[in-house]
Amino acid sequence: DRDRLSVATKNTLGSTLTVFQLPEYALEELLQDKKPTADVITQNPIVIDEDEVVSDPLRDMEMLAFEGIKDRINSLDWDEMQNLVAGVLRSMGYKTQVSPAGADRGKDIIASPDGFGFENPRIIVEVKHRREQMGSQQIRSFIGGRHKDDRGLYVSTGGFTKDARYEADRSTIPLTLWTLDDLVRALIENYEQVDIETKLLVPLKKTFLPA
Numbered sequence: 001d002r003d004r005l006s007v008a009t010k011n012t013l014g015s016t017l018t019v020f021q022l023p024e025y026a027l028e029e030l031l032q033d034k035k036p037t038a039d040v041i042t043q044n045p046i047v048i049d050e051d052e053v054v055s056d057p058l059r060d061m062e063m064l065a066f067e068g069i070k071d072r073i074n075s076l077d078w079d080e081m082q083n084l085v086a087g088v089l090r091s092m093g094y095k096t097q098v099s100p101a102g103a104d105r106g107k108d109i110i111a112s113p114d115g116f117g118f119e120n121p122r123i124i125v126e127v128k129h130r131r132e133q134m135g136s137q138q139i140r141s142f143i144g145g146r147h148k149d150d151r152g153l154y155v156s157t158g159g160f161t162k163d164a165r166y167e168a169d170r171s172t173i174p175l176t177l178w179t180l181d182d183l184v185r186a187l188i189e190n191y192e193q194v195d196i197e198t199k200l201l202v203p204l205k206k207t208f209l210p211a
Contacts (some may be wrong), residue, residue: 058209069184072202074157080201081129082108085155085183087198091190094123111153121151128156136163139171146173155183 076084079101086096086109095115099108109125110117126142128134134156142154152175154160154168159179168175178186187194191204 061209066184069187069202069204070180073180073184076129076201078129081157082127084198084201085109085125085127087194087201088183088186088190089123089125090195091193091198120149122149123151123153125153125155128158130156130158133159133161134164135161136167139164139167143171143173143175148173152176153178
């Protein structure tokens with residue numbers, strides 16, 4: 001019965017912070033159905049930070065949508081992931097060549113202005129759709145054999161280790177690393193320019209919210 005609880009405990013239950021944690025004395029009172037002593041309340045004062053309590057529902061919706069898109073992309077198989085990355089690059093103004101399965105030889109996609117790789121920039125893309133992070137060895141292997149005028153894009157849905165990022169920073173060619181979050185941002189930013197084949201892989205709809 002809520003009416004039998006102390007004011008301090010009722011205030012705690014009314015706080016949005018209750019979702020995360022209850023003070024010890026309030027939890028004991030709920031379990032034992034007894035009023036907390038003055039000493040307990042003094043030792044466990046409730047301090048509510050208004051900045052923490054106030055939640056931005058629009059921000060929460062954005063975060064939920066972002067995570068939902070990540071889940072959708074994670075559910076794609078490897079071929080679909082490769083086609084998604086190629087589609088995002090096309091939406092950014094490049095023409096792409098996608099390697100057949102099992103024959104990439106260190107390059108899953110070639111993106112360039114002319115579609116043949118003759119015009120610069122010629123971007124060599126490697127796509128890894130795995131749970132584990134890519135390490136420095138994978139980055140070194142990707143960089144090896146690249147032409148000095150090539151640009152590199154390494155996409156890993158599992159992310160990268162610290163050593164992998166260090167290896168990319170010291171690369172002999174310009175190299176960009178994309179995590180799953182980076183891929184989602186690029187997809188969202190260019191979605192209106194994405195072709196229908198790519199949209200079918202990750203269908204999204206525009207929702208208007210107050211700024």
